[in-house]
Amino acid sequence: MCELLGMSANTPTDLCFSFTGLTRRGGETGPHKDGWGVAFYEHKGVRLFHDPEPCATSPIAEFVAQLPIKSKTAICHIRQANVGNINLANTHPFVRELWGLNWVFAHNGQLPGFSANSGLYEAIGDTDSEAMFCDIMNQLRHTLPRDAMPDQLAHTLVTLAEGYAQQGVFNCLLSNGDWLFSFCTTKMASITRRAPFGPAVLKDVEVAVDFAAETTPNDIVSVIATEPLTSDEAWDVYQRGEWKLWQQGEVIACGKVDVPVYENGQRVG
Structure with a gap:
């Protein structure tokens, strides 16, 4: 399966620390070597980076990890291909325009045989993820x-997500730049950092940061990931079927729906 990373903040913030940890899982400490992508919102614009190469060894990923792009909302994905070839068209996150805004989507899971209803939006690649988007x-x-x-x-997104989760594993991040929607079928965790800020150490690489030196007392920054990225912080682990709507680093709506139990991508209950 793939891994997700999202950020929601009340002030423009760079993703360098979390992105550095995630990239190690793309072919070094994890098997997600089939491409990666990241989207940073800048007002109504989106700065996008995609690469079908393993992010652990990607020069583009190394460049992004050192580039302090400031954003209030960001979505990142590292891919372990199950459906669709390994190429640029199949690399998440995917972007479409709706109501004059860029909508960004990334998915972790698999819906075998998924068929989308016809409409204005059509997939460019051949993944079930893009078809769902x-x-x-x-x-x-x-x-x-x-x-x-x-x-x-x-309400509409939860209804749709609940339906997709009946067909297969559906962990996702979706944003229009103003808010960030997260839904968990199997694995997801989040952490909200606010004053008083302290240090943190990544799990996958020997990198530490003292957030107190990088922030102001008014900053609120939330990070959502498939699995916790740091080893010395208390992450909030989502329950199966749990969803959260984030805005400005805070949860503005949340809930839980009944979804099937999946193990290793297979439905067991």
């Missing part, structure tokens, strides 16, 4: 008004 976008465009509020969006 297009299905989400088509249904949002068809069912919600342009000025839909976050609670309306969350």
Whole structure:
């Protein structure tokens, strides 16, 4: 399976520390060597980096890890291919425009034989993940008004996610730049850092940071990942079927739905 990384903050923040830890899992400390991608929101714009090469050895990933791009919302993905060839078109995160905004989506899991409803949005590659994203976008465009509020969006997204989770493993991150939606079928964890800030050490590489020296007392930064990235912090582990809607680093809506039990991608209950 793949791994996800998301960030929601109340002030423009760089992702260098967390991204450095995640990239080690892309072919060094983990098997996710089939490509990677990251999207940084800058107001309505999105700065994108994609590479079908292993991120642990990718010169582009090394460049991004050292580049302090400031963003309030970011989504990253490292891929272990199950469906679709290893190429640039199949590399997450995927981006589509809706209502004048860039929507970014990344998925961890597999929905065997998934078939999307027809609509304006169509997949470019041949992954079930991109097909699901297009299905989400088509249904949002068809069912919600342009000025839909976050609670309306969350209700629709949870309903869709619950349906996808009945067909296979559906862990996802989705954002329009204003908020970040997360849904867990199997594995996901989050941490919110706020004053008083302290040090943190990555699990996958000998890198430490003292957040107190990098932040202000008003900063709130939340990181969402498939598995905790640090070894000395208390992460909040999602339950199966749990979802959260993040904005400005805070959870503004959350809940839990019933989803099947999956082990190693296979439904067992």
